[in-house]
Amino acid sequence: MTDQAYNFAYLDEQTKRMIRRALLKAVAIPGYQVPFASREMPMPYGWGTGGVQVTAACLTPDDVLKVIDQGADDTTNAVSIRKFFQRTAGVEVTQSTALASVIQTRHRIPETALSAGQILVYQVPIPEPLRFLEPRETETRKMHELEEYGLMHVKLYEDIARHGQIATSYAYPVKVEGRYVMDPSPIPKFDNPKLSGSAALQLFGAGREQRIYALPPFTDVVSLDFDDHPFTPTKANHDCDLCGASASYLDEVIIDDQGSRMFVCSDTDFCETRREMGHVGRLGTPSNKGAQA
Amino acid sequence: MKDGPVDALSGGFSAPSTQSAFAFRQILRALSEPGVIVDLEGASPPAPLSAAAGALALTLLDGGTPVHLAGSLDCAALRNWITFHCGAPLCDAGSAAFAFGTWADLAPFDRFAIGLADYPDRSVTLIVEVPQLSATGYRLRGPGIETQRFLSVPDAAPFQANRALFPQGFDAVFTCGNRLAGLPRTTIVEHA
Numbered sequence: 001m002t003d004q005a006y007n008f009a010y011l012d013e014q015t016k017r018m019i020r021r022a023l024l025k026a027v028a029i030p031g032y033q034v035p036f037a038s039r040e041m042p043m044p045y046g047w048g049t050g051g052v053q054v055t056a057a058c059l060t061p062d063d064v065l066k067v068i069d070q071g072a073d074d075t076t077n078a079v080s081i082r083k084f085f086q087r088t089a090g091v092e093v094t095q096s097t098a099l100a101s102v103i104q105t106r107h108r109i110p111e112t113a114l115s116a117g118q119i120l121v122y123q124v125p126i127p128e129p130l131r132f133l134e135p136r137e138t139e140t141r142k143m144h145e146l147e148e149y150g151l152m153h154v155k156l157y158e159d160i161a162r163h164g165q166i167a168t169s170y171a172y173p174v175k176v177e178g179r180y181v182m183d184p185s186p187i188p189k190f191d192n193p194k195l196s197g198s199a200a201l202q203l204f205g206a207g208r209e210q211r212i213y214a215l216p217p218f219t220d221v222v223s224l225d226f227d228d229h230p231f232t233p234t235k236a237n238h239d240c241d242l243c244g245a246s247a248s249y250l251d252e253v254i255i256d257d258q259g260s261r262m263f264v265c266s267d268t269d270f271c272e273t274r275r276e277m278g279h280v281g282r283l284g285t286p287s288n289k290g291a292q293a
Numbered sequence: 294m295k296d297g298p299v300d301a302l303s304g305g306f307s308a309p310s311t312q313s314a315f316a317f318r319q320i321l322r323a324l325s326e327p328g329v330i331v332d333l334e335g336a337s338p339p340a341p342l343s344a345a346a347g348a349l350a351l352t353l354l355d356g357g358t359p360v361h362l363a364g365s366l367d368c369a370a371l372r373n374w375i376t377f378h379c380g381a382p383l384c385d386a387g388s389a390a391f392a393f394g395t396w397a398d399l400a401p402f403d404r405f406a407i408g409l410a411d412y413p414d415r416s417v418t419l420i421v422e423v424p425q426l427s428a429t430g431y432r433l434r435g436p437g438i439e440t441q442r443f444l445s446v447p448d449a450a451p452f453q454a455n456r457a458l459f460p461q462g463f464d465a466v467f468t469c470g471n472r473l474a475g476l477p478r479t480t481i482v483e484h485a
Contacts, residue, residue, distance in 0.1 A: 008310040017355050020317045021390075024353075025414040027325045028464045028477035030436050034414045058321070060314040117322075145411040177436060177479070179460060199439075201325045216325040216437035216479075 009056040010088040015039055019057035019212070023203060026214035031176030032144070033127050033211040041207065043084075047077055048106055049207030051123035052084070055104045058119055058203070059085065064092045066100035071108040071249070071266035078106070095269050107170075109191040111248050111270040114200035116217065122185045124206035127213065129173045129183040149181045152224060160229055169234065175222050182213065182221075189223065190233045190249045196221035238263040243274035244281040301373035304337035306351055316352040323466060323475035328433045328442030330426060330474045339370040345468040346393060346420050354379035354391060361389035364398025366422070393420045396447040402455070405463050413460040416478075423447065426469035435480040443485060444474055452482040 007013065015037075022036040041049040059065070065085055069077040073095040081104060082093050094100050097112040104121040114120060126132075130140045133151045143149065152173055159167045172189035176182050184195055185204060195202065195215060202215040215221060225231035236250040241262040248270060250263040262283050265271035275287040306312040312335045319331040338347030354360060360381045362371060375381055386392060386404045399419055408416035423445070430445040446452065446467065455462040455478055462478035476482070 008314065013310060013313065014355060016313070016317075017353055018357070020321075021353055021358070022414070023321060024324050024418070024464070025416075027321065027437075028479065029413055029460050030479065032413060032460060035412075058314075058318065060318055061311055062315075141411045201321070214325070218439045219436040 006088045008061070008089055009059045009085065010041075011039065011053065011056045015053075016057045019053055022212045023054065023057065023214065026203070026212050027201075027216050029180075030215055030219050031174075031180030031182040031213060033206075033213045035210055036212050038207045038210040043080070045208040046125065048081055048104070048123035050205030050209075050212070051104050051106070051121050051207075052081060052205075053207060054121045054203050054205035054212060055085065055102060056089075058102060058121070059089050059091055061089070061091065063101045064094050064099055066094050066097065066103045066269075067105075068103065068108060068110070068267075068269075069106045070251075071110070071270075072268045074268060096273075097267075097269050107186045107188075108249070108266060109187055109194045111245075111265070111267045112273075113194075114198055116199045118200040120198075120200050120202045122187075122202065122204045124183070124185040124204050124209070124211070126171075127183055127204065127206040127209050127211040129171075129181050144180060147179070149175075152181055153226075156224060156226070156229075160226075166225065166229055166231075172231075173224050175224060176215065177220050178222075181224070184221075188235075188249055189231075190235045192221075192223045192231070193233055236263050239281060240265045240271060240274075241281045242284040243271045243279045244284070245271070245274055245279070301339075301370070301377045304339065304347065304374065305378045306335050306348075309351070312348075313352040316348045320349060320352065320466070320473065320475070323473050324437075324464065324477050325475075326437045327435065327476050327480040328428065328438065328444045328474060330428060330472050332471055333468075333473050334471055339368075339374050341365055341368075341422070342371055342374075342393065343422055343468045344471040345473040346422060348471075349420060349466065349468070349473065350375060350379055350381075350391075350393075354381040356380045356382070358390040359384040359388050361386050361392040361394075363392060363394025365395070366393050366398070389417050391418050391420060393422070395422050400451070402451050402463065407455075407458055407461040407463055410461065413462070416461065417463045419463055419465040421447075421465055421467050423467050423469050426467055426472050426474055430485065431482050432485045433476070433480050433482060437477075438480070444476070446476065446482060449482045449484060452476065452480070456481060 067078040067082040069075040097110040171186040223231040333345040333348040336347035405417040465476045
């Protein structure tokens with residue numbers, strides 16, 4: 001049911017045109033942050049106002065929308081954004097990665113490989129990868145102009161000097177098509193390899209910081225590293241306790257006062273699909289849905 | 294296209310919010326997957342503007358986008374149509390955010406905005422009306438293309454010069470009837 005008090009997908013047409021023009025320039029200059037006139041949305045900053053505006057500008061009535069928060073379809077942020085678009089755009093929603101045409105995500109890339117025609121919209125808190133190294137926008141803009149990215153390598157080097165390895169584990173900086181250094185949003189570095197050569201279009205929206213950037217399909221994205229300290233994606237060294245998956249990104253969950261813990265897939269759709277297929281982990285029980293199907 | 298005369302007040306979208314949403318997704322696909330030819334329906338602009346270019350104008354132009362009409366497209370009927378439907382100010386080539394014209398009328402391309410070194414997004418998007426559009430001719434490579442695609446662009450040299458300016462440069466779309474293909478500045482155009 002669409003709420004008729006609002007234009008399709010909430011935003012007015014003038015705003016959508018402005019965001020759409022920014023998206024097209026973002027696609028034409030992969031990794032470059034295009035400024036846009038971000039609007040106040042009916043949710044606080046930090047809840048995905050940038051991603052919501054990008055999704056609103058992209059949605060058509062034929063789309064099937066999936067929203068995830070740290071991989072999960074059933075957490076507050078994901079549920080409220082999904083309901084927002086059900087109400088204002090009347091689009092069909094799904095929890096299945098394969099069935100979705102537009103996926104809005106906070107801090108994860110789905111485990112299931114994305115396919116051509118899908119759009120992945122990231123919610124981005126701080127789009128500028130150099131911001132914590134140089135707070136002045138005038139300076140970071142000049143650094144991007146001059147490809148002056150030495151400071152970022154110094155930061156990674158200091159990681160090695162202090163910890164013996166690159167300790168950055170999320171929002172791990174990448175270089176796009178050999179030109180712009182880009183913040184992939186706070187996804188775990190486990191997900192970084194999926195940024196490169198993806199068949200899907202990847203769009204990034206930062207509402208408070210008023211920036212949009214993009215990776216067209218099959219764009220070359222390289223995680224920054226050193227010859228003697230190559231980039232390595234990491235995950236908890238366990239299998240999923242519910243579905244037994246050995247190669248998915250895991251959340252650690254404390255389950256009693258004695259500090260016992262379990263590791264579960266952060267991607268709930270991936271985990272449930274595996275359990276329905278009959279995979280059972282260390283603490284899991286066979287799925288009812290799978291038995292009925 | 295509609296039968297009979299098209300005046301400035303007709304030929305727009307009948308359901309702007311959904312039609313522009315569908316049109317934008319096609320344009321987004323064309324520019325993120327260079328060489329893919331998409332269909333763009335719903336607009337009936339006055340001749341000689343194509344339906345696809347008309348739909349793009351209705352989807353992307355407004356009071357914030359100076360528009361340049363080159364050569365034969367710079368006619369009263371089209372000026373009035375764009376002014377009424379989009380409210381976009383008409384301007385010279387150098388200050389245009391969008392420029393419409395045939396390949397011959399738009400040349401030379403170095404008169405258009407290519408953006409600034411620190412703001413390369415402040416560049417023109419050229420809408421090139423071509424007599425035919427097909428997946429043949431020059432080879433395309435680059436972001437958005439897995440291996441290679443082919444597109445019947447009129448010439449490779451201006452795009453090779455444009456590619457050398459990266460990250461500055463212009464972006465182009467080719468329109469023919471109700472069909473549209475994109476060629477952003479990242480695409481490498483070469484002889485097949």
